[in-house]
Amino acid sequence: MKIVVFGGDGFCGWPTSLHLSAQGHDVLIVDNLARRYTDVELEISSLTPIAPISTRLEAWEQISGRSVKYLNFDVAKEYYRIESLFKEFAPDAVVHFAEQRAAPYSMKSERHKRYTVDNNVAATHNILCGIVESGLDIHVVHLGTMGVYGYGGGAAIPEGYLRVEILTADGRRIPREILHPADPGSIYHMTKTLDQLLFFYYNKNDGVRVTDLHQGVVWGTNTKETKSDPRLINRFDYDGDYGTVLNRFLMQAAIEYPLTVHGKGGQTRAFIHIQDTVRCIELALFNPPERNDRVQIFNQMTETHRVSELAELVAKLTGAKIEHLPNPRKEAADNDLVVEAKSLVELGLKPTRLEKGLLEEVIEIAKRYADRCDRRRIPCTSKWRSDIDLSARPGGSSGLPDRTLASEATT
């Protein structure tokens, strides 16, 4: 299969590209290195020493005998390069990771809000537009987020579509299956709800085939391929903007910093290991929706945990202390989270369990590279809301049952 990976140098994109190449696919990465520039902006760097993209690609060719192509351009700003690429490479599918993916980063300032919206919307739209112009039947596999569902408690989160009965003014009931109402908790999450409408429209009007994978919080660092040579190592982010909750706990434990839990840690989140992420992408690529199907939506997560349970687990493994800090987000202190996520397991996913893999992460990554950690970068400094007093406001106005933010790319 010929596959373009947009955003193929990032945390999910790089291991996905290698995994697909290892399976014998013809992989072409497009990446403008935005995530590396953000490291410069935020004065942070991956805990793991990641190699430049050219070194990565050379190393992969030496190790595997396979070549991964690479183009550096901005998917959001250089539309015509997408058109030429589709014309010349004629991919069967694209994997779309070319979005700003951190909720706290998206909330840092008006500039970060606008960058996240402008970049993410234009990237998705340009890819869809390019597919229509190409005249090719290119399947889009997109990384969404569980955060599109937002509040909704009381009922398990379905895979994308919700069964309802519409109550009409004249007293009738009309049964329907609708796209789950959107209820994003940050600008970043909002862009993924905008993506959903772009997919809905291009699928309906132009017949573009789309699989949208609503992913939970990713943990872990390496996959089989990224482990095979030090030059192929994947990113590990532990900072307040890009570090996911579990990575921050592991890092904090490794440097004997207390594990910082926002609020009482009653928030439940959905998790998935990076090895399972790359496998899910592969499963999605091999199981496109039929030609006239609606957008296919899978929930890409394997287990749920309360943040406080995770902290206790890491504390038990490492002897670290736990510290509770005020929560900057507008969310309930506690929430249950039940997610329907059968589809990918039915297609063949065999989940990596958190308890099994965690110790390896502590030893192989967090402790091994602890001397590269900049302690000042651990706290999250994003101001989530303006100073407007929302105290009188009920918990969200989506009309859905009250439940806290289901999941986030980063916590």
Place this chain on the structure above:
Amino acid sequence: MKIVVFGGDGFCGWPTSLHLSAQGHDVLIVDNLARRYTDVELEISSLTPIAPISTRLEAWEQISGRSVKYLNFDVAKEYYRIESLFKEFAPDAVVHFAEQRAAPYSMKSERHKRYTVDNNVAATHNILCGIVESGLDIHVVHLGTMGVYGYGGGAAIPEGYLRVEILTADGRRIPREILHPADPGSIYHMTKTLDQLLFFYYNKNDGVRVTDLHQGVVWGTNTKETKSDPRLINRFDYDGDYGTVLNRFLMQAAIEYPLTVHGKGGQTRAFIHIQDTVRCIELALFNPPERNDRVQIFNQMTETHRVSELAELVAKLTGAKIEHLPNPRKEAADNDLVVEAKSLVELGLKPTRLEKGLLEEVIEIAKRYADRCDRRRIPCTSKWRSDIDLSARPGGSSGLPDRTLASEATT
């Protein structure tokens, strides 16, 4: 009241600005003249001879003794000018018309699709972002479209929110009121569904007050103020891209061209006169939602008609012939349309009826300026869909009952 009108030189924006100024409000127009540049691009011009913006503003000051301020900048691209404007002018409210507003134009090519998405999303987001940064409690009145509702037949279209019962996997029913599921029929309409999510998020997270007015097809040209001097005359678009269905019929009748009906004309549309549009904007400005309310959504239309009925009405008034052409859009040949639109009438709107005003339009506008008409510009040339065969595809996949596109800014 201090009011900024973004897009205040356009078809709805100009009469709105004058109406609000006439009511004694302090009005400031922001407009980059995009609509006039589009005239140049499409090699068309308004049937009515519209004056340059500076002439318009001078004339208004002479006629009314009131001054309307004006700034020329791009709302989608010059964010920091919005911030400064809010700081210096400190408006109580903004009216947001600064979007590309023609469905056929949005479908002309990939460039037009991308312009429509990039411009409309960034304009709305920049305004919302600027409001949060200003720290002011600025009410946003936005012109949406009935087209966000799309398909949905069998039930009357509610004002924005739909009452449903969620059917859970374990057999429970959870009653909720949700934002009406989006089902746009063009790239233009899609951008208005994206706007809805932007409003939802900024309202929920930052408490921004928003009124979204989902408008039907506008007919008519002038309002009390634009009639008061020839230099104040409003636009009249009759071309295939920007001309609304009724204006095209009037123009066709005036130049003895057959009235062109797409398909059999069974499509039902919602209509409103431009005089009522400006009155609705005023009513919305005076009736903002409460501080902690969700986004307020009104349906801004006063009557519904089948396209074929309109053609017959115009034919009867003018003696024109009717010609049926193939429909470029993917929509049912026939549809019923029932719209709930009580809110604005309850607030004081007294609708102008179509039958009453139509003859005046024929005589005062279409016949009077018929010699300015370029006949070659009347047909719509936008290709609505790619060549992908959608024949096997059921009528949309919104999960809502089958109904054709409820309404469009242009037909």
